[in-house]
Amino acid sequence: MNRPWKLVVPAACVALGLAGPVPADQFSMGRVGDYLAEKPVNESVSLSLQQALEKALRRNSALQSARAGVGRFEGRLTHASRWLPANPELSLQVAERDQDGQSSTDKGIRLSQEIWIGGQRGLGKAAASARLTAAEQRLAFLETSVRARVRLAYLEALLARESVETAERAETLTGKLYQFASQRFQAGAATQLILNTARIGAARARAALVDARRDHKRARLALMELLVMDPESARLRLTSELSLDRFNLPSMGPLLGEALKRRQDLVAAAREVVAARKTLSLSKR
Numbered sequence: 001m002n003r004p005w006k007l008v009v010p011a012a013c014v015a016l017g018l019a020g021p022v023p024a025d026q027f028s029m030g031r032v033g034d035y036l037a038e039k040p041v042n043e044s045v046s047l048s049l050q051q052a053l054e055k056a057l058r059r060n061s062a063l064q065s066a067r068a069g070v071g072r073f074e075g076r077l078t079h080a081s082r083w084l085p086a087n088p089e090l091s092l093q094v095a096e097r098d099q100d101g102q103s104s105t106d107k108g109i110r111l112s113q114e115i116w117i118g119g120q121r122g123l124g125k126a127a128a129s130a131r132l133t134a135a136e137q138r139l140a141f142l143e144t145s146v147r148a149r150v151r152l153a154y155l156e157a158l159l160a161r162e163s164v165e166t167a168e169r170a171e172t173l174t175g176k177l178y179q180f181a182s183q184r185f186q187a188g189a190a191t192q193l194i195l196n197t198a199r200i201g202a203a204r205a206r207a208a209l210v211d212a213r214r215d216h217k218r219a220r221l222a223l224m225e226l227l228v229m230d231p232e233s234a235r236l237r238l239t240s241e242l243s244l245d246r247f248n249l250p251s252m253g254p255l256l257g258e259a260l261k262r263r264q265d266l267v268a269a270a271r272e273v274v275a276a277r278k279t280l281s282l283s284k285r
Helices: 011-019 049-059 061-080 120-186 192-226 252-262 264-284
Strands: 005-010 043-047 089-099 102-112 234-238
Touching: 043 049, 049 120, 061 120, 120 192, 120 234, 120 264, 192 234
Parallel strands: 043 234
Antiparallel strands: 005 089, 089 102
């Protein structure tokens, strides 16, 4: 009577078991991003445009996720580049045999290994490489988008700051004009129409100043949102200045052509198509 039993384990597992336990710190997932470790600062923060760009690129959560995605696809490319599709398997088989009142034990050991055929390794590697390129291009496009948004928000904050300063000067000037008109009216040297006109001008200047301060606050909050800064724990001060140099844009045709060349998201989409075709070919084989 035969009572066989069989045990199949990956050979790599056997090797790891013989090698001993692996330290847990070798599997650490890495430290958390720098922006999470930064503590709120209850003081004025001075930022130039370049510093604002660097802070946004370091703190943006979408960029953090995209960078992690690139790392994930790098791992998949490394996995697809392996020479063998799977670890070898070690098979142990033992069977007891009873015959003519005598018993014996049959033992068998088998080592099996799956191999690539029909160019499967090359197709899998090409698909993984295309997906890695697509992830890198998406990251580059996202970085470009974040840079553009930060530049725009920084510029709008500078413009809003200049508007506040202009409105403050206008409010001061119209206030002095109203005081001067009031003094002349009391002295009988000005009419009621002149006094009313000066009063309306001062009121409009005060209203314009309120609007300018409100717009400035909104612009600062929009910029701090891109920089992942807490508006209640830090006061932002912009150190860059506005440049009033003339800027001549090219015509629409060359501008569109240059934009298409620089659109990394289009390159990423094309690489995704290549990866899908390679994966389809691999599945057929």
